[in-house]
Amino acid sequence: MWPSLRAGDVAEVEPLVEAPRPGEVVLARFESSLVLHRVRWCDGSVCALRGDNGGMEDPPLPLVRILGRARRVRRGGALLEMDRWDVGPRRLGRWRATLKRQVAAWLGRTGRA
Template sequence: MRAGDVAEVEPLVEAPRPGEVVLARFESSLVLHRVRWCDGSVCALRGDNGGAEDPPLPLFRILGRARRVRRGGALLDVERWDVGPRLVGRWRATVKRQVAAWLGRTGRA
């Protein structure tokens, strides 16, 4: 996703599948991350531009599945916005984490 995008999220009816983008609640934040694996009770997620997999989360912390994104007035289906990891995005995420560390800010709890 890009700055200014708005995601449309639908509630989960069944466990998410690997590759799907889901909205998850961590201790101090909500994130849209891609499912790496899910065994029906615990799921592992990773942001496309993240350097590492997130700690496994219980399924009840997965709030919904991303279906569409509104970008600049256009409504994009998952096939048009969900292109996966990008080298530039990973670089930007790394720089943002380093700047936050220098400023004494922490990431997810």
């Protein structure tokens, strides 16, 4: 989720009371990991997510696999509200993610970049 979230940030997540809206950052459980990604769309039972600078949308997830919404972030000693940490995707981040995927492919590594 760089640049919105940085190494060392700690996200405060609140439980879902209603289905997440497009643009919100949520904590989701995938098969082997937990991720914080942005909601692309949600129809009330299934949601599609994508990291801010990822190349592709994640496979659709059932709503029960969305654990909560990111609301605040602790960065260093400061507690940042959403308007101070959620900067959204950036061209530099997309370029960085693309470059990482290309280097991984060149090195013969697979998986998410």
